[in-house]
Amino acid sequence: MSDLIRVTIDGQETQVQRDTTILQAATDLGIQIPTLCHHPALEPYGACRLCTVEVIRDGWSRLVTSCNYPIRGEIEVVTASDKVVRGRRMIVELLWARCPETKVFQQLAAEYGIERPRFEPCEGELCYLCGLCIRVCDELVGARAISFVGRGVEREVATPFFQVSDACIACGACEFICPTGAIRVADVTDKEPRPLFLEFDMGLKGRGNIYVPFPQAVPNVPVIDREHCLYFQIGACKTCEHFCPADAIDYDQEDQVLDVDVGAIVVATGFDQFQPEIKPEYAYTEHRPQVLTGLEFERLASSSGPTSGTILINGKEPKEVVFIKCIGSRDEAIGNPWCSRVCCMYTAKQAHLIHDRIPDAHITVFYIDVRAFGKGFEEFYDRVREEGITYRRGNVSEIYRRHPGDERLVVRAEDTLLGQAVEVEADLVVLATGLTPRSDVEYMAGMLGLTRSRDGFFQEKQLELFPSDSEQEGIFLAGCCQGPKDVPDTVAHAKSAAASTIVTLSKLRRQRRPIPTSSRDREHEVSIEVEAHP
Amino acid sequence: MIVDTREFVESHHLLGCIQCGRCTAGCPVSLKTALNIRGIIYKTLVLDQVDITTWEELWDCTACRTCQIRCPKELDPCDVVIGLRTLLVGEGRHLPHTVRDALKSIAIRGNPLGYAMDDRAVWAEDLDFAVENIFDKGETDVLFYVGCSPAFDMRIQPITRALAKVFHNAGVDFAILGEDEPCCCNEARRMGEAEMFEDMVLVFKEEMLPEFGCRRMVTVSPHCFNAFKNEYDLPFPVQHYTEFLAELMADGRLSLGAQIPKRATFHDPCFLGKQNQVFDEPRQILTAIPGIELIELDRSRERSQCCEGGGGRMWAEGTNLEERLAVERVQQAVDVGAELLVTACPFCVMTLEDAVKISGFEDQIRVVELMELVAQAM
Numbered sequence: 001m002s003d004l005i006r007v008t009i010d011g012q013e014t015q016v017q018r019d020t021t022i023l024q025a026a027t028d029l030g031i032q033i034p035t036l037c038h039h040p041a042l043e044p045y046g047a048c049r050l051c052t053v054e055v056i057r058d059g060w061s062r063l064v065t066s067c068n069y070p071i072r073g074e075i076e077v078v079t080a081s082d083k084v085v086r087g088r089r090m091i092v093e094l095l096w097a098r099c100p101e102t103k104v105f106q107q108l109a110a111e112y113g114i115e116r117p118r119f120e121p122c123e124g125e126l127c128y129l130c131g132l133c134i135r136v137c138d139e140l141v142g143a144r145a146i147s148f149v150g151r152g153v154e155r156e157v158a159t160p161f162f163q164v165s166d167a168c169i170a171c172g173a174c175e176f177i178c179p180t181g182a183i184r185v186a187d188v189t190d191k192e193p194r195p196l197f198l199e200f201d202m203g204l205k206g207r208g209n210i211y212v213p214f215p216q217a218v219p220n221v222p223v224i225d226r227e228h229c230l231y232f233q234i235g236a237c238k239t240c241e242h243f244c245p246a247d248a249i250d251y252d253q254e255d256q257v258l259d260v261d262v263g264a265i266v267v268a269t270g271f272d273q274f275q276p277e278i279k280p281e282y283a284y285t286e287h288r289p290q291v292l293t294g295l296e297f298e299r300l301a302s303s304s305g306p307t308s309g310t311i312l313i314n315g316k317e318p319k320e321v322v323f324i325k326c327i328g329s330r331d332e333a334i335g336n337p338w339c340s341r342v343c344c345m346y347t348a349k350q351a352h353l354i355h356d357r358i359p360d361a362h363i364t365v366f367y368i369d370v371r372a373f374g375k376g377f378e379e380f381y382d383r384v385r386e387e388g389i390t391y392r393r394g395n396v397s398e399i400y401r402r403h404p405g406d407e408r409l410v411v412r413a414e415d416t417l418l419g420q421a422v423e424v425e426a427d428l429v430v431l432a433t434g435l436t437p438r439s440d441v442e443y444m445a446g447m448l449g450l451t452r453s454r455d456g457f458f459q460e461k462q463l464e465l466f467p468s469d470s471e472q473e474g475i476f477l478a479g480c481c482q483g484p485k486d487v488p489d490t491v492a493h494a495k496s497a498a499a500s501t502i503v504t505l506s507k508l509r510r511q512r513r514p515i516p517t518s519s520r521d522r523e524h525e526v527s528i529e530v531e532a533h534p
Numbered sequence: 535m536i537v538d539t540r541e542f543v544e545s546h547h548l549l550g551c552i553q554c555g556r557c558t559a560g561c562p563v564s565l566k567t568a569l570n571i572r573g574i575i576y577k578t579l580v581l582d583q584v585d586i587t588t589w590e591e592l593w594d595c596t597a598c599r600t601c602q603i604r605c606p607k608e609l610d611p612c613d614v615v616i617g618l619r620t621l622l623v624g625e626g627r628h629l630p631h632t633v634r635d636a637l638k639s640i641a642i643r644g645n646p647l648g649y650a651m652d653d654r655a656v657w658a659e660d661l662d663f664a665v666e667n668i669f670d671k672g673e674t675d676v677l678f679y680v681g682c683s684p685a686f687d688m689r690i691q692p693i694t695r696a697l698a699k700v701f702h703n704a705g706v707d708f709a710i711l712g713e714d715e716p717c718c719c720n721e722a723r724r725m726g727e728a729e730m731f732e733d734m735v736l737v738f739k740e741e742m743l744p745e746f747g748c749r750r751m752v753t754v755s756p757h758c759f760n761a762f763k764n765e766y767d768l769p770f771p772v773q774h775y776t777e778f779l780a781e782l783m784a785d786g787r788l789s790l791g792a793q794i795p796k797r798a799t800f801h802d803p804c805f806l807g808k809q810n811q812v813f814d815e816p817r818q819i820l821t822a823i824p825g826i827e828l829i830e831l832d833r834s835r836e837r838s839q840c841c842e843g844g845g846g847r848m849w850a851e852g853t854n855l856e857e858r859l860a861v862e863r864v865q866q867a868v869d870v871g872a873e874l875l876v877t878a879c880p881f882c883v884m885t886l887e888d889a890v891k892i893s894g895f896e897d898q899i900r901v902v903e904l905m906e907l908v909a910q911a912m
Contacts, residue, residue, distance in 0.1 A: 280835065280836035280837065281560070281604060281836060281837055283832075283837060286832065326554070326606070330552070330606055331606040332606060332607055332608045333603075333605060333606055333607075333608050368552060368553075368554040368555075369552075393555075394554065394555035394559065395554040395555050395556045395559060396556070396559055397556045397557075397558075397559035397560030397561075397600070397604045398559070398560055398604075398837055399837075400832050400833045400837055401832045403866075403869050404832070404869050404870050412559055412560070412565075413555065413559045414555035414556075414557075414558035414559040414564070414570070414572060415555075416553055416554075416555040416558075416572060419570055419573050420570075421558050421559060421561065421564035421565045421570070423565065
């Protein structure tokens with residue numbers, strides 16, 4: 001094509017479209033040019049001059065900034081000639097002198113062998129006027145809450161009239177993109193930024209608007225949080241598109257409603273963790289993360305969790321740890337009279353984990369009864385006690401901080417075997433939160449015509465002989481949707497549901513073969529409409 | 535005093551107890567006295583008889599009801615203590631003489647404080663408007679039930695007058711029971727005088743109620759509020775004054791304009807907060823006062839700590855005088871840097887004020903009834 005222009009970069013020859021920047025062409029060839037003020041999602045700006053390269057055209061050599069130099073004719077580029085490196089070293093030296101405390105320039109200076117700048121350093125300066133914050137706010141967010149004000153040495157990034165900005169939407173893009181930490185959202189607006197938390201890590205870790213829900217997600221691809229994504233909210237940004245090399249971002253993807261004809265349905269919708277806010281005496285709202293739920297601690301201790309398995313509370317290893325059992329279980333006062341069946345053993349496991357990771361931690365478990373009923377469970381309970389974990393009979397009534405500055409919380413309990421009320425100090429309290437029916441259980445029951453037992457979980461046809469059949473023919477129950485279960489019981493229950501399903505399907509097959517897929521004669525079929533939950 | 539446990543266990547429905555200990559764990563006095571309500575229940579469950587003659591700690595209970603609120607089996611451990619006190623009071627021998635005197639005073643004078651019945655409306659005489667008597671008036675919107683301490687106690691009377699002033703200024707149609715106002719017997723019941731309480735309910739409902747009409751009752755004390763609201767089964771709603779004032783504020787009939795530039799914290803009275811879930815209204819009123827900066831204690835709302843003034847404890851010293859809970863409470867308020875320790879209960883005001891004096895924080899913190907601040911800010 002006539003538009004293609006021949007370019008030689010560091011001896012490598014290539015052909016590029018007219019107006020491709022030198023930086024782009026070099027990147028495509030795998031040649032790295034250092035940059036500071038460049039961002040692939042933003043228009044080239046040429047503020048920092050670090051990307052300077054040598055361009056030779058018709059025998060004439062000159063230094064240009066590669067990020068905003070459009071290729072319009074045949075040229076030769078040298079990205080790291082002596083002349084270029086000398087220039088860059090000077091640039092780094094000047095930038096470092098401007099922002100002496102910033103890591104990015106300290107590193108660059110080390111790379112270019114500069115021991116100390118020859119110029120007088122500006123003390124306390126962090127901003128080197130690259131304009132990334134202003135450009136991201138303008139080009140991607142569209143808020144234009146900040147701009148450059150002043151001239152020459154007075155030039156700085158600021159809000160209009162130096163007042164908190166109404167235009168700012170507190171998205172945090174400026175703070176995020178700033179390479180030196182010079183700008184904070186709080187400098188721009190008094191609106192509170194609302195950080196997003198990764199649901200799978202129980203909110204112990206932040207996430208972006210586009211994220212992979214959890215490591216084993218099926219399909220294992222990122223999703224966009226439409227509730228918060230700037231594109232879906234105000235039509236701005238679309239930054240992720242610039243970064244995706246596979247061009248896989250599809251903003252127009254819609255939920256699909258599938259109509260599937262099936263011979264049987266297995267309901268395996270699981271459970272919700274008990275919400276400890278319902279019991280305000282445990283001060284979960286006030287003292288999280290010093291008070292955590294069982295699931296939260298599970299994520300915290302997980303090697304794929306928010307801290308890669310290092311157990312840290314407010315940045316410190318907890319040395320006094322208290323576990324409290326039966327939170328939201330066996331509690332008629334809140335309408336949860338059942339035993340959740342898993343908390344005794346997960347507490348034992350989690351206590352063991354802490355002992356394993358923090359050997360000098362002092363761990364106390366407050367319990368009403370220890371129900372170690374499964375195969376090998378009692379032996380594990382024995383092992384955990386042998387490790388030195390203190391089991392105290394009696395339950396906790398309240399958690400508080402004695403004095404405002406105290407690091408540790410006070411757990412108020414009765415040791416019923418001593419017959420004494422006790423106060424135990426704790427760096428971390430783990431609430432052995434129980435299992436409850438899912439919040440959408442009523443919706444599901446209505447959709448499938450299922451009944452619920454008094455505890456709110458789905459009602460099985462008959463507990464002893466048909467534990468995974470529902471009262472609806474062709475609909476089966478597996479796992480905790482029918483009632484609290486541990487993993488072995490869940491697997492057994494699911495296998496029983498699978499076996500019952502096979503019986504139903506083979507009956508259908510005997511009656512008519514093949515399995516009906518047409519819309520006629522659906523006597524034995526169950527038809528469901530899968531749709532987005534309201 | 536020997537108690538036959540079988541009957542007692544049955545009448546208090548104690549068989550459901552799993553001995554988890556949450557009652558004792560939550561009990562505000564269990565760390566400082568021998569009172570162990572879980573242990574008492576256990577004894578009644580496993581022994582045929584118990585001798586409660588020497589169980590002095592029964593008089594330590596403040597009837598804050600934390601034990602009942604925390605019980606996962608919906609039992610009422612607090613009522614176990616009250617039930618045992620009732621047996622002692624019925625027998626009449628092994629009870630503190632201060633309790634005996636208070637109960638006697640209610641029987642004779644209609645108040646536990648020893649004041650003359652005829653002086654019950656004296657508090658209203660200093661007001662520059664007349665407070666109407668409901669028996670003269672017949673019909674009214676708000677029956678203002680004053681209560682014993684608010685009517686007689688010199689420390690509390692100004693609070694009562696301030697509330698009457700708010701009613702008057704807001705144009706509330708209200709009246710009082712005057713000299714005929716009986717004691718609500720909330721505290722009497724908790725001191726073990728079940729019979730007197732039941733009699734009083736009968737007298738109030740069958741002899742007094744037919745004489746007048748009202749659309750609601752408003753009380754000064756959370757203790758009276760609790761009795762009338764939950765134990766009298768009245769045909770009209772009962773409100774604590776904080777609830778009523780919050781309504782007036784929302785309707786624009788009460789505005790608080792004067793500055794009180796102080797850091798304040800709020801102590802939730804057990805009978806108002808824990809037992810009746812009135813947490814927000816006092817705070818709404820407090821924060822509506824210009825200049826007030828509300829600092830919450832860690833132990834607030836549902837986790838509030840009892841001041842040790844309820845359940846008849848105004849008339850029973852308890853077995854451990856050394857460690858007053860009110861002193862701990864004042865310390866907590868000082869720790870968060872509050873200059874005002876605000877509460878909304880006559881008993882809390884008195885216990886906390888004593889504690890300020892005992893602990894020597896008089897220069898740092900002042901105990902005030904919310905109503906006093908409202909009066910100042912009006």
